[in-house]
Amino acid sequence: MQSRDIYLKRRPVGMPVPEDFEAVVTTLPALAEGEVQVRNSWMAVDPAMRGRMNDAKSYIPPFALDAPMEGPAVGTVVASRDPGFAPGDIVSSRLGWREAFNAPASALRLRPDVGLPPQAWLGFAGVTGLTAYAGLLKVAALKPGDVVFVSGAAGGVGSIVCQIAKIKGHKVIAAAGGARKIAYLKDVLGVDAVIDYKAEENLTKALARAVKAIGATGIDVYFDNVGGEHLQAALALANPFARFAICGMISQYNVTEAPTVPRNLTLIMVKSIRMEGFIALNQMEMEPHFLADMIAWHKAGLLTATETVHEGIDHALDAFFGLFSGANLGRMLVKLG
């Protein structure tokens, strides 16, 4: 079997360009003992991949040059030389950016048939969902009555954060860019106030208006996907003892100059704010509760799985680039099979 794989050819400076990557056709060798052959049906792209394109130390090693990149994928077992997997099984892996692969069984996770579409394992039932769930409930320690502010609210993680907060009965202020996303947040997700950051001169003033509009004094929880001006606004409008779950700072990833915001970091001290960065991989002990809740909420029709889908591996880079121009509503996926 052949696979088209996307290789990282050189490390981007600032915003990545197509020339930083290359599509390479490989022929899969025969399976070794203990290996499994998988044809990917879906892969996902996310902003954190930008960090792995740099040669910088992080919680996860950088992508190697002249090798396929990695990322979340779900697929179907084609052949197996491991007793744990059989042809037809649905498996998830970190071996995205390729159409098919051979891998040791330990690199795969068998996904049970619980009535979810396969791409749900890349979305609300996968790491994306766990990021939203753990960030909101554990890191930000959501408690009754909290007013929740979410940036990047129409994205893969943000849209799930909004929904969990609404399911649990909270007032939610959601920020995103552009009329289409704002309409989605209001009409589909039913948040209480929206901020179109692309239409605002001053995000702090916009957040102050949103807080006032919902009859609140400030925000208690901030779920940060964006950083920069959004974080500055959140600090300005935070109530005492606010908790900030720092999930991403997409506004900063392609920045090559020194950031100048937030300028009001002393408010952390003045208001006894807690800011905590986290990654879902360190929250795996929550997974049983997370999956139970997500599957129940999905069955109950409370959870909308929002996806922006590109077709074919040749469009995987378009999907990735689109993250930084804000092209995605919900999770950004590439359909491969």
Next chain:
Amino acid sequence: MQSRDIYLKRRPVGMPVPEDFEAVVTTLPALAEGEVQVRNSWMAVDPAMRGRMNDAKSYIPPFALDAPMEGPAVGTVVASRDPGFAPGDIVSSRLGWREAFNAPASALRLRPDVGLPPQAWLGFAGVTGLTAYAGLLKVAALKPGDVVFVSGAAGGVGSIVCQIAKIKGHKVIAAAGGARKIAYLKDVLGVDAVIDYKAEENLTKALARAVKAIGATGIDVYFDNVGGEHLQAALALANPFARFAICGMISQYNVTEAPTVPRNLTLIMVKSIRMEGFIALNQMEMEPHFLADMIAWHKAGLLTATETVHEGIDHALDAFFGLFSGANLGRMLVKLG
């Protein structure tokens, strides 16, 4: 009885100047029922008072104009019309910046005779000590093996943080400005590595050298009294899951332009760092354990009470201004009686 009181006459812009204040002689009226008359023997000044000179919302209201300022003080009861207090009692209050006062009994706290000098209630046995204790043990959640970095380490709070961390067996890196403070940190407090920030071009490089010198890979706890470049260095050298207790940001208090550091805030996310601002007033439930530990450590000779003393209310402003030029070793006190 007469008292000289220090009034705030106008709100400072940037660094306060003597003209922002005025000494006013008042004659205390006769005591009303339920009131107590106190002659202050000591008052303390601290950097947080700068914030209260602004007309800005904070965890504590701003100082009123044309009225005596407030601050920690300890004194002796002269007369009492409340059954809870008798002449000769040692009491602490927030009614500093004055030589004597009448106040309702509820504004006073009776301090027991446990063998401490009276000014200890303004230092290691008072809010200063509780700030160090709660910040290090609860907010930063110090655990065995943690490498501790302290900025403003030779100050009132910082010097106690260093000592608690050393008593509990930790490696401590201490930053302060000038040879006298550095010698004190090494020779008196016995910290493991020192950084004279006034002698360093690049604090991040200096902290990296200090980390290496003690055989560590990074810092696990940062106790921040300074903010700015110190915070940036701490972010750069933080180990994953580091906890930052944000106690003060003295580098930022008189800044009138937008701060440009830290520039590396995305590391909060990359390293799953927790940053938490706090004030001791919200940690009062720790006080019984705090006092027991402090009195025991003091009796055991493990705790050095370091004080910089100015004599007389006429020098109270010198003491306050000295905080911002880094003139104090340990707690900055004014002896009044």
